[in-house]
Structure formats: C-alpha cells, structure tokens
Amino acid sequence: MIKCEEVLKRLNEYIDKELDETVTKEIMEHLKLCKYCCRHHDFEVQLKELIKKSCFDKKAPEILKNKISEMLGE
Amino acid sequence: MATANTNQDKKRKFEEQFLPLMDNLYNIAMRMTRNSADAEDLVQETYLKAFRFFDHFQEGTNARAWIITILTNTFRTKYRKYQKEPIQVDFDSIENFFLVDEIKPQIQPANKSEAKGSEEITEILKAYVSDDIIKALENVPEQFRLAVLLSDVERFNYQEIAEIIGVSVGTVKSRIFRGRKILQKQLLDLAKAKGIVGVKK
Numbered sequence: 431m432i433k434c435e436e437v438l439k440r441l442n443e444y445i446d447k448e449l450d451e452t453v454t455k456e457i458m459e460h461l462k463l464c465k466y467c468c469r470h471h472d473f474e475v476q477l478k479e480l481i482k483k484s485c486f487d488k489k490a491p492e493i494l495k496n497k498i499s500e501m502l503g504e
Numbered sequence: 505m506a507t508a509n510t511n512q513d514k515k516r517k518f519e520e521q522f523l524p525l526m527d528n529l530y531n532i533a534m535r536m537t538r539n540s541a542d543a544e545d546l547v548q549e550t551y552l553k554a555f556r557f558f559d560h561f562q563e564g565t566n567a568r569a570w571i572i573t574i575l576t577n578t579f580r581t582k583y584r585k586y587q588k589e590p591i592q593v594d595f596d597s598i599e600n601f602f603l604v605d606e607i608k609p610q611i612q613p614a615n616k617s618e619a620k621g622s623e624e625i626t627e628i629l630k631a632y633v634s635d636d637i638i639k640a641l642e643n644v645p646e647q648f649r650l651a652v653l654l655s656d657v658e659r660f661n662y663q664e665i666a667e668i669i670g671v672s673v674g675t676v677k678s679r680i681f682r683g684r685k686i687l688q689k690q691l692l693d694l695a696k697a698k699g700i701v702g703v704k705k
C-alpha cells in the first residue's frame with residue numbers, strides 16, 4: 431500500500447484532480463483505511479472551500495460597472 | 505452604415521461574453537492589489553485591453569481564462585513596482601508543515617467517539633472568519649498567491665493556470681503547493697496572535 435508520507439505529498443494534486451487514475455485510486459483506497467491521512471484530506475478540502483468563499487465575496491462596484499460601460503460606448 | 509453595425513455587433517458580443525465576468529476579475533484584482541482603488545483601475549484597464557484585442561479572441565475558447573490572462577499580465581507590468589518586498593520564505597521549513605497537525609478545535613464534539621473527522625475539521629476552521637483568510641492570503645508572496653487564487657477561487661486546472669501565468673505545469677504545481685503551505689503558516693500565526701484556536705503546545 432502507498433505510504434502516508436507519499437499520500438500527504440500528493441494531497442494537493444489529489445484534491446485538485448490532477449493525478450492519473452491509478453494513483454488516484456491508490457490514494458482513495460488509502461484514505462478509506464487511514465484516519466491520519468483522511469483528517470489531512472478533509473482539512474485541505476474544507477480549507478479550499480473556505481478560501482473560495484472568503485475570496486469571492488464582493489460584487490464589482492456599480493461605479494466601476496458604469497465606468498466600463500461608458501468606456502466601451504466611446 | 506455597415507461599419508457602424510459591425511462595431512455595434514462587436515461591442516454587443518464583447519459585453520455578452522465578458523461583462524458577466526466582472527465580479528471574478530474584481531475579486532482577483534482585490535486580492536492581488538490589496539486595495540479597492542487599484543483593483544478598480546486594474547479591472548478597468550483589463551477591460552480596455554480586452555476590448556482592444558477582442559479580434560484576437562478565438563470564439564468558443566475559454567473567455568474567463570482569456571480575460572484573466574490579460575488581468576494577470578496587466579497586474580504584473582503595472583503594479584509590480586508598487587508591491588512590497590515579498591516576505592522571505594524558508595521553503596525547507598514549510599515542506600512538512602501541516603496546519604491541521606498544529607491546532608485542535610476549541611469546542612470538543614460532545615461525543616468524541618461518534619464525532620466524524622470532517623466535523624472536527626469544520627469546528628477547527630470555524631475559528632477563522634473571511635477576513636482572517638483574506639489577511640493570511642494577502643501575506644502570501646504574489647506569485648504563490650496568484651496560483652492559489654486561480655486554483656481555489658477560479659477552479660482552473662494546472663494546465664490552464666500554466667497558460668494564464670505563462671509558466672510550466674511543474675512550476676504551477678510547486679507554486680500551489682508552496683502557496684498553500686505559506687497560507688497555512690500565516691493562519692497558524694494568526695491563530696496564535698488572536699488566540700482563536702487551541703494551538704498545540
């Protein structure tokens with residue numbers, strides 16, 4: 431079985447779905463059995479979500495929208 | 505008359521494709537410039553350039569990736585000189601750093617044995633509000649910050665990010681890896697400073 435150290439090293443790519451099918455399956459199987467790595471996995475996934483939520487929180491200001499519309503109209 | 509129609513047509517097409525992306529651009533610009541005045545300027549300049557180069561946009565390709573590439577390039581040429589010196593990062597010390605190993609939730613789940621791991625994590629992360637995350641991210645040096653934003657917020661894959669930034673996929677991978685580590689380190693410092701989570705002794 432793939433080692434914890436290897437799983438943690440590749441966790442980013444696993445979460446971002448950048449690994450090939452074979453490695454993805456290996457890690458998936460490992461995560462089912464290893465609480466330690468699973469905790470890391472859950473943390474990284476939830477943090478990624480939290481970053482998205484925190485950073486995509488604003489609407490572009492109306493004044494900017496108007497400026498750009500005007501600019502395109504010229 | 506024909507020219508006027510073509511121009512109107514071009515403008516309409518441009519607006520249809522790109523104006524709905526303004527919130528995306530504004531949020532990236534806010535995170536990269538770290539203030540609203542520069543963010544607004546950056547977005548405006550991006551739209552101006554995009555419209556000027558609209559003839560070069562290939563219909564059917566990813567409009568969001570295309571205009572974010574313009575924003576990225578504009579940011580680099582226009583704002584780099586204003587940026588503070590990036591904090592020095594000792595990469596060897598963060599290679600094996602995991603925030604999750606450093607903190608424990610303030611409130612222990614009522615029934616420990618039944619509590620699921622993911623709930624414990626939710627409890628840990630509850631300690632951070634949006635402003636904490638933003639503050640931590642804004643302390644990440646910009647090349648790493650950008651890679652993390654494009655992955656976590658815009659959800660581009662590594663190949664797309666590589667094309668947007670103009671680096672190899674390997675470089676993207678390493679910047680995301682390091683960017684997330686630096687961010688977690690910042691979050692730990694923040695936790696310590698604010699005493700918002702149980703930091704392991």
Ligand SMILES: [Zn+2]
Nearest residue numbers: 434464466467
């Ligand atoms: Zn493991």
